[in-house]
Amino acid sequence: MGRVFKQAPELRAKSLVQTKCGQIICDDDGNPVPPRIDLSRNEIISSAERSLRRLCIDRLDILLLHQPTPLMQADEIAEAFAELSRSGKVRHFGLSNFTANQSTMIQRVTEQRLVINQVQISLFNPRHILDGMGATLSxxxxxxxxxxRLIDAAPEWSSVRRWMPPAEGLLDYCQSEGILIQAWSPLRHRLPGAYQPLKNFGALDSAIEHIARELGSTPSAVALAWLLKHPAGIVPIMSTSNADHLIENAKAVDITLTDQDWYSLIRESVRAIEKE
Ligand SMILES: NC(=O)c1ccc[n+]([C@@H]2O[C@H](COP(=O)([O-])OP(=O)(O)OC[C@H]3O[C@@H](n4cnc5c(N)ncnc54)[C@H](OP(=O)(O)O)[C@@H]3O)[C@@H](O)[C@H]2O)c1
Structure with missing residues (x-):
């Protein structure tokens, strides 16, 4: 991206630059080090400055803390955000993979409003969407x-519930606080960087494909439309270097799934995840 901005600086005005800080996997010279999370004041500031240098720009639109660490201190984070805001190096701040309580802890001492929490959500990892919905599932x-029984069909699903997401209430919290939720790994990819449960999602894949055929669309677009239907206004983020994939994914905004379709997909997801 740095090379692109250098060659075509006019693109900066048309871009929204968001990056994360806190994951340490190499030293300042680029040599690998044992991984750790560092959310100290100095590391947040110098990480943002390193990003600016690499990207050849003078301001980040959004800086996220990549993930919480047991060693984080809210006061230090607040100081770093205040300094980066004062110097104009960062416009907005947010979090990633933080719980509602951790978010409250940071926001309580931070002058700048937290605008984003980026967490993993998809049909293949619907923990946050099901959170607090245990009674509904039962x-x-x-x-x-x-x-x-009413349609005289043989019962096909009468399992004892074994899998239940912990009640972190993150989506409810973000909705009530006006924090935008970004969903990372919103599709099913068997690629490094995609963290899906190791389950057989064959029936879910078939259900997605069936709806895609009925709508004249594609499975990726349907899986993304399933996320977009959630009233929290979840924004899926994914990368692609393939123009066809980009066009295919963008079709999700043209799809409005019926409630019936939405439920049929979450049912298949829960069945796959609950299966031993
Ligand atoms: N906050 C976190 O902890 C966290 C963790 C992981 C990722 N992320 C963020 O999520 C974003 C994307 O991450 P990512 O690239 O690692 O993972 P990803 O979005 O889950 O997957 C990207 C892969 O999906 C493929 N893909 C995209 N659309 C497709 C389609 N329609 N059909 C088939 N394949 C498709 C792409 O391949 P092609 O190039 O061939 O399309 C690419 O290899 C990044 O901004 C990253 O920072 C955040």
């Missing part, structure tokens, strides 16, 4: 059995 399971 009732749905019961209603499925009633439905199967």
């Amino acid at each position: 009732i749905l399971e019961h209603l499925d059995l009633v439905h199967q």
Whole structure:
């Protein structure tokens, strides 16, 4: 990106530059070091400055703390944000992979409003969306059995619930605080950097493909549209170096899934994740 901005500086005005800080995997000379998370004042500031140098720009639009660490001190984070804001090096600040409580702890001492929390959410990892919905899932399971009885079908799903996300309430918190949620790894990729549960998602894939065929769209667009339907206004972020994939993914905004379709997909997701 630095080379691109250097060659075509006019692109900067058309771009929104967001980056993260805190993950240390190499030293200042680029030599690998044992990984650690560093959210100290100095590291946040120097990481932002390193990004500015690498990107050949003078201001970051958004800087995120990549992930929490047991050693983080909210006061130091607040100082770093205040300094980067004062110097004009960073416009907005946010978090990534932070819980609601951790977010509150930082926001309480930070002058700058936290505008984003970037977390992993997808049909293949729907923990945050299901959080707080345990009772709904149980009732749905019961209603499925009633439905199967009403239509005289053999019961196909009567499992004991084993898998339940911890109640962190992150999406509810972000919605009520006006924090934008970005979903990383929003699609299913068996590539490094994609952290999906090691489950057989065959039935979910088939359900996504079925809806895609009915809508004349593609599975990726349907999986992204499933995220977009959530009222929290989740913004999926993914990378691609393939123009066809980009166009395919962008089609998600043209799809409005019915509630029925949305539920049929989350059911298949839960079934896959709950299976031993
Ligand atoms: N906050 C965090 O902890 C965290 C963790 C991981 C990632 N992220 C962020 O998430 C963003 C993307 O991360 P990522 O690139 O690692 O992972 P990703 O978005 O989950 O996956 C990217 C891969 O998906 C492929 N892809 C995209 N659209 C596709 C489609 N329609 N069909 C098939 N393949 C498709 C791309 O390949 P092609 O190039 O061939 O399209 C690319 O290799 C980055 O901004 C990253 O910083 C954040």
